[in-house]
Amino acid sequence: MKFYSVALSALAVASVALADLNPIVVKGNAFFDSVTGDRFYIKGVDYQPPDANGETTDPLMDYDVCSRDVPYIKALGMNTIRVYHVDNAADHSACMQLLQDNGLYVLLDVATADVAISRDYPMYSYNYVLLQHNFATIDAFSNYSNVLGFVAANEVVNAVNTTDTATVLKAVIRDMKKYIAMQSPRTIPVGYCAADVAENRYQLAHYLDCGDASERAEFFGLNDYSWCGASSYTVSGYNQKVANFNNYSIPLFFSEYGCNIVEPREFTEVQAIYSSQMIPVFSGGLVYEYIQEANNYGLVQVSSDLKNVTPLVDYYNLQYQFNHTQIPSGDGGYHANNNASDCPAYVQGLWEANNTLPPMPSQASQYLTAGAGTPLGTDGPSNQWVPSSVLSSVGVTATGSPSSSATSTASFTNSTSSGSASSTASAAASRSAAVANVLRYGSGLNSFVVPAVVVSVSFALGLVAF
Numbered sequence: 001m002k003f004y005s006v007a008l009s010a011l012a013v014a015s016v017a018l019a020d021l022n023p024i025v026v027k028g029n030a031f032f033d034s035v036t037g038d039r040f041y042i043k044g045v046d047y048q049p050p051d052a053n054g055e056t057t058d059p060l061m062d063y064d065v066c067s068r069d070v071p072y073i074k075a076l077g078m079n080t081i082r083v084y085h086v087d088n089a090a091d092h093s094a095c096m097q098l099l100q101d102n103g104l105y106v107l108l109d110v111a112t113a114d115v116a117i118s119r120d121y122p123m124y125s126y127n128y129v130l131l132q133h134n135f136a137t138i139d140a141f142s143n144y145s146n147v148l149g150f151v152a153a154n155e156v157v158n159a160v161n162t163t164d165t166a167t168v169l170k171a172v173i174r175d176m177k178k179y180i181a182m183q184s185p186r187t188i189p190v191g192y193c194a195a196d197v198a199e200n201r202y203q204l205a206h207y208l209d210c211g212d213a214s215e216r217a218e219f220f221g222l223n224d225y226s227w228c229g230a231s232s233y234t235v236s237g238y239n240q241k242v243a244n245f246n247n248y249s250i251p252l253f254f255s256e257y258g259c260n261i262v263e264p265r266e267f268t269e270v271q272a273i274y275s276s277q278m279i280p281v282f283s284g285g286l287v288y289e290y291i292q293e294a295n296n297y298g299l300v301q302v303s304s305d306l307k308n309v310t311p312l313v314d315y316y317n318l319q320y321q322f323n324h325t326q327i328p329s330g331d332g333g334y335h336a337n338n339n340a341s342d343c344p345a346y347v348q349g350l351w352e353a354n355n356t357l358p359p360m361p362s363q364a365s366q367y368l369t370a371g372a373g374t375p376l377g378t379d380g381p382s383n384q385w386v387p388s389s390v391l392s393s394v395g396v397t398a399t400g401s402p403s404s405s406a407t408s409t410a411s412f413t414n415s416t417s418s419g420s421a422s423s424t425a426s427a428a429a430s431r432s433a434a435v436a437n438v439l440r441y442g443s444g445l446n447s448f449v450v451p452a453v454v455v456s457v458s459f460a461l462g463l464v465a466f
């Protein structure tokens with residue numbers, strides 16, 4: 001690992017390279033330091049600072065951004081950040097080293113605005129473009145010892161009518177685990193961060209923890225906003241979650257917490273999360289979120305030139321709680337030998353995931369042995385491809401025509417039908433389909449454009465696909 005001299009800042013930050021952090025491993029339902037053997041509790045913040053235009057960006061490729069923020073995150077008493085979006089073609093070495101030097105692990109989401117599991121057409125989105133992207137992101141980060149885990153998706157199951165996405169989610173987790181086993185220098189856990197959907201919260205959790213070991217998730221994050229204001233262990237319902245997850249076999253934590261219905265936030269839940277009541281079942285959590293945005297969950301305000309941050313009252317309140325929270329020593333009473341869950345039963349309209357996963361798309365299998373190849377970054381093709389016949393059946397006309405002969409074979413299954421489709425995919429086709437999806441569903445995907453980029457992207461796609 002390289003040495004970096006760190007810009008001096010208002011707060012002290014390590015200015016020489018220290019030893020890299022020890023990798024964290026999963027044992028039973030908990031995380032452990034692989035060298036010291038100590039239990040590892042996530043003390044984290046969710047970190048997604050937008051760029052100057054308010055757009056999603058990769059904060060780990062910009063040293064000005066991460067070096068601005070790391071001292072403040074460290075001073076909170078944190079040991080982990082969660083990053084929702086990275087450009088897998090960028091150089092992250094400077095920021096990753098700064099995080100190493102300041103004791104910070106990274107929980108990394110692999111989805112981007114263009115490449116993610118689709119809620120509308122989950123099976124069509126399960127294609128080699130998606131897997132090449134996810135695998136190349138693993139390649140870009142697996143050398144860093146402070147990568148805590150990869151998040152295969154965030155909140156794709158967000159209601160009772162999107163549970164079929166869980167089938168694809170679990171297939172993607174399986175594929176990422178397989179890729180890591182074959183291509184990564186060390187085992188890095190792969191898991192999911194869930195929306196707190198009351199109707200099927202436990203079905204989803206059990207589904208990701210059931211079946212063959214090769215298919216099971218290695219951690220489960222819950223985005224949970226149930227503790228609001230001066231709540232309590234019982235009023236928040238934390239006690240119910242501890243009871244209901246008592247048998248869960250993999251690490252569980254809050255991947256987002258920090259309800260802001262009552263402001264300023266006092267963060268009294270910190271005392272509960274790291275208490276002897278919860279740590280046998282939960283392994284800490286991450287506060288949503290570091291930077292103040294329009295949704296008003298921020299801990300710090302960033303200046304308009306993006307050069308400085310100013311802590312808000314919530315920042316000091318959170319710091320106060322961590323200053324006054326002593327995590328019990330020892331292993332916290334973790335459960336070393338809980339059995340995997342039973343797979344939840346199919347219930348129409350409530351839980352429709354399939355316990356038999358689709359096979360990996362045949363074109364993606366080669367990545368397992370040959371590697372994912374060139375990372376395509378955020379200019380690569382979108383995986384949000386749907387055959388035009390399917391789009392036209394819902395009244396959408398896909399424009400643009402395939403400009404490369406890359407072929408994608410996707411088998412699909414849903415509650416109404418199953419079968420398989422083999423079609424010609426290309427960057428142009430997938431982008432026009434994605435545009436059509438945006439038109440049809442307003443699904444919040446970023447805008448896609450410029451034909452010139454599409455042409456070069458098709459070429460790059462050809463390189464990795466064959």
Ligand SMILES: *[C@@H]1O[C@H](CO)[C@@H](O)[C@H](O)[C@H]1NC(C)=O
Pocket residue numbers: 119120159161162
């Ligand atoms: C699920 O239901 C919501 C609310 O009725 C709707 O807006 C959404 O489009 C549905 N999603 C799918 C994938 O059917």
Ligand SMILES: *[C@@H]1O[C@H](CO)[C@@H](O)[C@H](O)[C@H]1NC(C)=O
Pocket residue numbers: 120121122390393413414415416417418
């Ligand atoms: C289910 O599959 C059919 C194609 O057989 C498709 O028309 C329909 O949109 C699919 N439904 C979902 C929710 O993916």
Ligand SMILES: *[C@@H]1O[C@H](CO)[C@@H](O)[C@H](O)[C@H]1NC(C)=O
Pocket residue numbers: 139140141143
């Ligand atoms: C990771 O390490 C391997 C072996 O040293 C090297 O070939 C590869 O380029 C490194 N990857 C990155 C993204 O630095």
Ligand SMILES: *[C@@H]1O[C@H](CO)[C@@H](O)[C@H](O)[C@H]1NC(C)=O
Pocket residue numbers: 243244245246247
């Ligand atoms: C946990 O497992 C035990 C033993 O198998 C069982 O009796 C109990 O009902 C389970 N609890 C939950 C909440 O699933």
Ligand SMILES: *[C@@H]1O[C@H](CO)[C@@H](O)[C@H](O)[C@H]1NC(C)=O
Pocket residue numbers: 316317319320323
């Ligand atoms: C937390 O502790 C640090 C280190 O002792 C101190 O600098 C900081 O002011 C404390 N914060 C609060 C809000 O008490």
Ligand SMILES: *[C@@H]1O[C@H](CO)[C@@H](O)[C@H](O)[C@H]1NC(C)=O
Pocket residue numbers: 337338339
């Ligand atoms: C796990 O399953 C085995 C075999 O069914 C059973 O003997 C054991 O008691 C279970 N362990 C727990 C902790 O429930």
Ligand SMILES: *[C@@H]1O[C@H](CO)[C@@H](O)[C@H](O)[C@H]1NC(C)=O
Pocket residue numbers: 354355356357358413414415418
């Ligand atoms: C589950 O997937 C299998 C294999 O892909 C398929 O044969 C089966 O029909 C699917 N079941 C449901 C309920 O969709």
